[in-house]
Amino acid sequence: MTTSRRRFLKLSAGGIVGLSMGGISLKAFANEQLDPENPQAKALQYVHKSVKDGQNCANCMLIQGADGETWRPCGIFPGKVVNSEGWCAAWAKKPG
Known part of the structure; x- marks a missing residue:
């Protein structure tokens, strides 16, 4: 299975957004x-x-x-x- 650079960047950007949103919700919860x-x-x-x-x-x-x-x-x-x-x-x- 090969991963293109474009797919890697999409997944990385999605991960960063997910971590950011998770941090916001954890902060609100805390x-x-x-x-x-x-x-x-x-x-x-x-x-x-x-x-x-x-x-x-x-x-x-x-x-x-x-x-x-x-x-x-x-x-x-x-x-x-x-x-x-x-x-x-x-x-x-x-x-x-």
Whole structure:
């Protein structure tokens, strides 16, 4: 069985598109809101709404994603998003 260069390029392009679309859907799936009842969240005392004055996920150095978004990824909870108004015991003030 011989494979032409054209067929190879078509299959390669299709594979790249498939991987890209798969990555997008996996990213959307991975951004599930963190449940405060999650064992790791409980261990770190995570809450969706901070009661600590001036301490919340939005001003923590571990938060990721764009400023101003309500739900953002956190380096402590892979595959989950946390509320920007939330707090956990791993909170560390952003420099600056």
